[in-house]
Amino acid sequence: MAETIYVRGEGGGIHAMDLPLPEPIQERLTKGMLQRVNEDGSPYNPPAEPAPDDPGHKPGQVPAPGQQVPGLPTTEPAKNAGKAEWVGWAVVKGATPEEADGMTRGDLIEKYGTPAS
Template identity: 50%
Template sequence: MAETIYVLGEGGMVIAMDLPLPESIQERLDRGQLRRVHSDGSPYTSAPARTAPAPARGSALTDGAVPRPGARAGKDDWVLWAMATHALPQENAEGMTKAQLQELGEQPEPAAGARPSEDAPKADWIAYVVRQGRMSMEDAEAYTKADLIALVS
């Protein structure tokens, strides 16, 4: 049996239509010339799909970083933060205690010897340049972060 939807026509009349819609009607619906409504003419709203919440993404105020939850935040907030910041799979993050989640660093630890991200603190860049043997710690501290990045690029 075909599913029936209701469409508000251009003249304001509610019309019952079976799916799939004729091509010309579907095109007019896609262009916004017709609108899907409930049988009484009220605006149609579909039920949102029930899925796991997506990890939050930071705003422009936080430069895209997800802010660390406060100490009194619930475990769910800590799970979302760990998923977004540390790229932990949901099952792993949910399997950790709140205390374990709180012990995670502000940013994920780079792999040993890995090049730091461009938004990493200057200290990480100094350590990276020194590990590579490009210069001493004292010399590296005299450079700006931008200079250190340019040096290894």
């Protein structure tokens, strides 16, 4: 039995969708054009995950680029991540989905990525 999630579309309607999502829907969700919500339309908060068992992990430690952190909605993608991930990151950083999608991957990395040391 597939897991069902709820997605708010561009027009504001709430749609039940079975996982895995079709590729075009997943890409729009990744880019921030669609939003995952609860069935009633309230913001979706993923369940908290336990802290990693890695003995080197310290609470409050800044993640490496592309590293997923439990409890946070997203982290900066790796420099070699696809454009959709960078569009989603730009949206998290304040860009509109349309503005970010109109930029090249290189421009997104330059504007919204952490500068290389």
